[in-house]
Amino acid sequence: MAELLGNLLVAQSGGPTAVINASLAGVVTEAGKHECIEEIYGGLNGILGTLNEEMIDFNDEKASTIRALRHTPAAALGTCRYKINFDKKPEQAAKDMDRLFQLFEAHNIRYFFYLGGNDSQDTANKIHNESAKRGFEVRVIGVPKTIDNDLPVTDHCPGYGSVIKYNATTVAEIGLDVGAMATDDGSCCIVEVMGRAAGWIAAGTVLAKQGVAANPPHIILLPEIAFNEAAFLAKVKETVATLKYCIVVVGEGLKNAKGEEIGADKTRVDAFGHAVLSGAADKLAEIVQGKLNLKTRTVKLGYAQRCAAHLASKTDADTAFAAGEAAVRAAVDGSSGFMVKIVRRNTSPVSFTTDLEDLNNIANVEHFVPRDWVSEDGFMPNEKFVAYAAPLIEGEVIVPYKNGLPQYAVLEKSPVDKVLAPRA
């Protein structure tokens, strides 16, 4: 493959994670090693800011800032949920694509890296296809990111290990607290975690048990398994009878047998028309308190769980960084139209490496927790799940503290001069 001389553009998309900036650091660090890559640009707010020609120059960032991205949560470049949508908005999508390639030509962008989840990989794939169609060579590689862990093909998604490390720690700590308060009256605490369709995040809190059956959590409710109220109440009752308390973890998208989300408030919808999910834990608390007369409290971790870089998994952050590096190496070597995937090596201890997967095999396919990774009653992930998830939370990212608070990277964001007319 001939050497391709030109500039690099990297952008972040979708919901942030604790380690998507580690992938960004991987891209920028690896890019600096290759002479064929001239300028290293960051697109602000994903494809949305990029279409507005809002780009920054990474050459103006301090080396210490790039290093600090490895422990900085959220998305340092900003992110978006904007999608170049040929299915639903073909005219707008065609315009967007024209604009994007004008920008690529104007700034001689020959390497494009998109860090994101399902939708972002789909966008990366479309840009790759356009490149061939338009005869303008730009090598496009997707870097996976999502706390939901719902991408196919890759062993796991960077971001997932950190969210379950934080959530498992939190559930273990809450268990100690509620257990210490347990009296003969009993009590229940319901912790709501993210996960609209897939239950990977909820399932990951099984690690808090550390192999001890009596340890919390005592019940985990996954969106993939229809909620059975009677069986759930029986299990809560049995747990409280034995331990005097019960810790329940619920994925926000838990559904009843009809497939309706039990926590959905159908009167409120977000910009995508999704019902706003705010109430799975509160709804369950109403049921437990109302039917069992058991003191019940709720915790809703919400955004806190996906940005908790103070407790990120080192395995996760290192894998995220490696995925960014691998993307650049692949592109320099001539690849385009691929996503970096994480591959598990069943060594002892388990370790991870990266490989490439055709973007056509990824976009818009969702990956769920296998039914045979969960106990028969559906209330607890089993040893197959634990074997899968345990290696993902290994190790702690070291974060510097000042005045008692973690110190995170802030980019200078030196803007790249605009040369295009403003977007219509």
Place this chain on the structure above:
Amino acid sequence: MAELLGNLLVAQSGGPTAVINASLAGVVTEAGKHECIEEIYGGLNGILGTLNEEMIDFNDEKASTIRALRHTPAAALGTCRYKINFDKKPEQAAKDMDRLFQLFEAHNIRYFFYLGGNDSQDTANKIHNESAKRGFEVRVIGVPKTIDNDLPVTDHCPGYGSVIKYNATTVAEIGLDVGAMATDDGSCCIVEVMGRAAGWIAAGTVLAKQGVAANPPHIILLPEIAFNEAAFLAKVKETVATLKYCIVVVGEGLKNAKGEEIGADKTRVDAFGHAVLSGAADKLAEIVQGKLNLKTRTVKLGYAQRCAAHLASKTDADTAFAAGEAAVRAAVDGSSGFMVKIVRRNTSPVSFTTDLEDLNNIANVEHFVPRDWVSEDGFMPNEKFVAYAAPLIEGEVIVPYKNGLPQYAVLEKSPVDKVLAPRA
């Protein structure tokens, strides 16, 4: 003061914290240095288990376990909310007191330490008074504990520094996340923290700003200041217009001008007459989304905030340990009927020492955030509050990790032989 030879009993009471076990470690460690203290017992589940003669022998615990208590959350001995209540239940209270002194005599308990908040200090005071009345010398010292920071006299309460360190970190991280997602549509995130009457916990999240006005949180709502919906909505709107996002922190007990909690839903009760759980954050989200048409999400940290030992303040844990040590030293020196208080030394940096305060000056007095420590509009603690709170979150407690999770102490709980008849 004559040397008093006998056994020691220590118990924990009320809601757990991240550092109440550090105070326990302080008591046990200091007690080991004094020959007049023969046996070191722990009462299980506070006064409630103690009345049932449920005690454990600390001499059977490993030294490594005692040390690990310094970084272990919740209450290792278990706790209770039981109160010896002479006002409301005088007969039961008299019985309880008889029982307690039978136990003290039977086990030759001459030193009693009660680690807890307001109610617990009241209990300690009553036991101290009974000692003189009954002519059985037992030296009683209270050790303060409460995340709410609502005890008078002491500079602050052990437990408070850790909860605000965790909450401020969480709010800073959520701010990065929501800020990274901010688009022209704007968004709002409302974080609900503990604090029913006093707003110390909510106020403490001002530290997340690290002195930068534009940093989150942008609005802090304290239970002490009546909620003004119009002023609040104007402030949210103004913040979103400037920054594209707004992070709000609310103390769970936020009240309207009539003194009614805004998060209480009195219209819905379950079969047992419990008010249906809703919250201040959800109620505010409804208001913001409904009146400003602004995408709004909520986080309810609940129990997670008071047991987050993985992010405890070293200043807080060290002060909690020192308070336990000081209690034992005071009792050995002949004091009884006191609470250990924390005293601030306005050195640079600020440091803390301990002193004693008569329990009569403490019990059942609540301490609120001074109005002149909050901005005129009531939405942000000012530089006086920051000067007060900042030293409390300094330093990080080092917690050991195994398999990616923090490892906390678990007591062996070797039981002390019962000699009394079972409690009637």
